[in-house]
Amino acid sequence: MKSSVIVFPGSNCDRDVAVALQKFKIENKMVWHEETTLPKSDIVVLPGGFSYGDYLRTGCIASKSKIVSEIIKHANKGGLILGICNGFQILIESGLLPGSLLRNKKLRFLSKNVFLKVVNIKNSFCSDFKNKDIIELPIAHNEGNYFASNDLIKKLEDNNSIAFKYSDKDGNISIESNPNGSSNNIAGILNEKKNILGMMPHPERLIDPILSGEDGSMLFSSLLKN
Amino acid sequence: MKISEKIIEKHGITKSEYKRIITLVGRELNLLELGIFSAMWNEHCSYKSSKKYLKTLPTKNNKVIQGPGENAGVVDIEDNDALVFKIESHNHPSFIEPYQGAATGVGGILRDIFTMGARPIALLNSIHFGDPNHPKTKNLLSGVVSGIGGYGNCMGIPTIGGEVKFNSSYNENILVNAMAVGLTKKNKIFYSKANGVNQPVIYVGSKTGRDGIHGASMASAEFDDNVDNKKPTVQVGDPFAEKLLLEACLELMKDDSIISIQDMGAAGLTSSSVEMASKGNLGIEINLDKIPCREKKMTPYEMMLSESQERMLLILKSGKEDDAKKIFSKWGLDFSIIGKTTNTNHLVLNFKNIEVANLPLSSLSKDAPVYDRKWKKKLPSKKIDAPKNFQTKDISECLVKILSSPNNAEKSWVWEQYDSTVMGDTIQKPGGDSGVVRVHGKNKGIALTIDSSAHYCLADPIIGGKQVVCETWRNLVAVGSKPIAITNCLNFGNPEKEEIMGQFVETIDGISQACSYLDFPVVSGNVSFYNETKKNSIYPTPTIGGVGLIKNLNYTMNKNLKEIDSNILIIGKTSGHLFQSEFFREVLNFKEGSPPAVNLFNEKNNGLSILNLISKNLVNSVHDISSGGILVALVEMCISGKIGAKVKIPKRDINHFEFLFGEDQSRYIIEVNEKNMKEVDKLLKENSVYYEKIGKTQKDSLDIDNICKMKLNSLGEIINKWFKSYYKE
Amino acid sequence: MKISITITLKDDVLDPQGKVVNQTLKNMGYRSIENVRQGKYFEINLNEKDEKKAKKISEEICEKLLTNTVIENYSISYK
Amino acid sequence: MKISITITLKDDVLDPQGKVVNQTLKNMGYRSIENVRQGKYFEINLNEKDEKKAKKISEEICEKLLTNTVIENYSISYK
Ligand SMILES: Nc1ncnc2c1ncn2[C@@H]1O[C@H](COP(=O)(O)OP(=O)(O)O)[C@@H](O)[C@H]1O
């Protein structure tokens, strides 16, 4: 399996996710945002960080990069795309995923471990969560408050496009278990065809028992099943 | 233009200093030259009040690769790896504009690390604020915290530790000390000393604007009521630009085209160019027309004194300019050849084809004044009686009072605003005794902590100085790391006052004694004087940042209790010292008396014994005992491990309060499984370590000899309460 | 030519920043404040004398970059 | 009463956001753009008919909360 991690000025989780991909024997290339061709890849990863300093709107300026039109072509051909944190924000700004990501409810950056309920396991990213559907992953963001109109929310729910929701350790989904105020506790969504996943939590940061957990591993191992 | 006395005074230069300048230069100065002198000769750059005493600190051992004097200190952590670290203060700017002041403080310390060729791998901070009820405190605290987070998070460097303290002495002078740590190879360290004549001098990074002109002199002046007038000098940070600068510099450093490199920090272009040239015993010539400027019509004075952020000065091997330029353009940064090294030993500045300054470099650096300021010894406090009748108090109530005070509350409100897990190597996040990060790709780790104990230092600077070094050492030991070295930030009032200078001199004495005994050298640091407003000085606040090495991460330790029915041991002797304790201060509001004494032999012996137990896998958890004494330490272990404890207070000649809240030094709490007790007992006895078994772990609740019974859930809520109610969340 | 652009959130879009500012002002005792919405503001110097062209550019950059038209509106004024 | 407040950075203060927006617009081919400065914008509904009082409140909240007077200026307009 082959992957490309796109590096934007200000990306800072590019190395972390490359390490995770390599750990799962996925052959990875780093691709600079000014490239005009994408190396042959099964999955394209947009990493976390602060592309362009998060200036203007998070993910906005990165979404104007040259490489993005190639990524859209890749998506249209059914190729996989994973956007983590800032990567999710870029997917939203480039129109590959619907909705928007606003400032956290308390207007503070939030870095902590949260529990997630895996809502949809029938996709290329989440199949290995079938044995464990409540997981713990770190979040670290300032703009992760997913907002969508009621119509859109309904559409996401109906199409089974919600991948993760913030929950407590027993899987209860409530205001108390929602760290950032996102609509319906949404932490990650898929597109209609389910080949694009955008998520705020960082699976690549928990792939090693020594880092107090490896719930992120299942996402990468799921990819290998494709 | 003849320079008037008033202008000289405005530049913070005394009459006698100006006379000395005239002798050194051999003529009157122009305004630009005066500005340059004022930047180089002020306290911040020249260390004129502190130099004499800083020299007495122990700075060497077989692990130290680079001690004080460079952008940061460097120590050997084996396998050709080297650790680069330093601490820096940004106190005054943060008081004027908390977000930008704190943010640019983090930016500045990061540049110190990556100029030396190291990729930053961790950040820490020590922040001190005034009384929470003081009208400025709330905004200062939230502004500083989001500024620190704003910069570090954007750079993608985890913040893994720190401390937050409150005390009315910081009402008008908050402290913001930031520490950064980086990793490089022993054979890939870059220094600031220039070398070779006619080599190109290069400016890289962001453009120069009118930011912070006279920032360095501001940092060395007492505040008066006119703070508002000083406002325009605030610098604004651009962490995005710094991230690009970091990547560009590290890319350029892969080959050997850099002769020397120095960040433009306080006093910007002036101090960086002067330092590089004078360290190399060379001259330097700069053409100011080549400086990338952000604003129109900038004058030479503004260019030389601007403190615009995210800039670096390099000396390249000639011929390497084009390759280097390619790298910086790729990252969208300015790159300009602004001059060359010369053999004249002079700083020469040209602007529009006119020589606008020409100064002998020695007059700016090695001939800068050094003062032997008068100082007064702190007399030991006279025998003071302890407050009476406290023994009728209810232990649980006292505990609740301590845990819900701002100084002892859990600081998660703060550290959750810092990304602590980016880079994927964080083994221990904030909340433990030390943060721990893995050396990328290896199974070894670095432990990091930052500590201060200002009220101990106020009561007795020598003991306080010793104590804070020992606390740092203890925090490193508690996570299973072998302490290596420290960096220090010395925050004090006005050194021209004998009493303040005395605090400084004696604190350094204490630090030196402890560092020498523990073989725990000082490799870098910073001094911040004049933390004083309207005659009110801050408490003497030395902040110590320590680093330790964990050779095998399988043996790292934390403070979370692990299992029910294991033994709880107190390592070290409890004699019940309550003066200067949190109990006296928070519960009885009693602030007199001397701090607990420090016995360096016990400190070292207990610490090394703990490391031995950890390395043999004989303990479940370890926590050092510091402010709040045994009871607070135990509560912290219970909460983080979600396991309770049942304790019996040993029958001895001290009362319950002394036993539970005393702050005697050199102590730890450890959790030992019954099956290991024999071996632990044997090893501790062999090393003559005093210990007491005080009880066992149990489910869900804390029970102290039937005098204090509490559920863990409610303890957790109490310790978390303060920040939430302060910010009405 | 100087143009200024204000960008505001559409009415039905949640505004966490405005909400917090509103609450804070209320806590500070400003009872008469009913609602706060936060937006962005840009001041742009355009080297373009032809008003029509300036207008075209301004609108384009609003549509293409400055505004997220899904959730935001913009208005432009020329000086 | 509706008031709108624009907050801009003082002249010599670095504007990292404006800088990046400016650069991006140039990269997108807008050569005539010389300079971009980004600021904030607030729209506030005030339940206050007395213009004088409204003015006083607006100025107060600008000074006390909305503006970082160290680096920013504000201007208020009433509708
Ligand atoms: N400003 C801060 N930034 C990050 N972590 C912090 C900060 N303040 C406190 N912490 C964390 O809170 C924990 C307790 O702090 P403190 O009581 O000072 O510890 P200790 O007594 O062990 O030095 C530590 O893990 C520390 O890293």
Ligand SMILES: [Mg+2]
């Ligand atoms: Mg500790």
